[in-house]
Amino acid sequence: MKIYHLKTCDTCRKAIKALRAAGHELDLIDVRADGVSVQDLTAMEDVLGYEKLLNTRSTTWRALEDAKKQDMSAARALQLMSQYPTLIKRPVIVTADNMSVGWTKDVQAQWLSS
Numbered sequence: 681m682k683i684y685h686l687k688t689c690d691t692c693r694k695a696i697k698a699l700r701a702a703g704h705e706l707d708l709i710d711v712r713a714d715g716v717s718v719q720d721l722t723a724m725e726d727v728l729g730y731e732k733l734l735n736t737r738s739t740t741w742r743a744l745e746d747a748k749k750q751d752m753s754a755a756r757a758l759q760l761m762s763q764y765p766t767l768i769k770r771p772v773i774v775t776a777d778n779m780s781v782g783w784t785k786d787v788q789a790q791w792l793s794s
Contacts (some may be wrong), residue, residue: 681707681774681775682708682774683706684771692783699792704791711768712765721768725754730752733768734768739766778790
């Protein structure tokens with residue numbers, strides 16, 4: 681199970697702790713320190729959609745120039761998330777046959793009950 685996270689993110693830390701406690705073996709990828717490959721980012725966008733993956737509530741998003749936020753498309757979002765990995769909503773949890781983003785009750789139920 682791969683977890684794309686940010687080590688300073690409280691939500692990510694909670695998710696990692698809960699997943700480990702549930703017995704999952706984790707491969708942790710810090711989006712800022714390790715980066716995210718274009719291939720991985722494209723795969724995430726294909727499954728989740730850029731609307732769900734792009735964190736428009738982040739400090740990074742708010743600091744962007746308005747021109748960069750205009751005319752958003754999948755290609756534009758991927759370019760921004762590649763350039764600014766902290767724009768990726770976290771955690772992104774990936775297995776061979778499933779993928780999710782965030783740590784909502786639904787996501788917790790999905791990963792902690794299996």
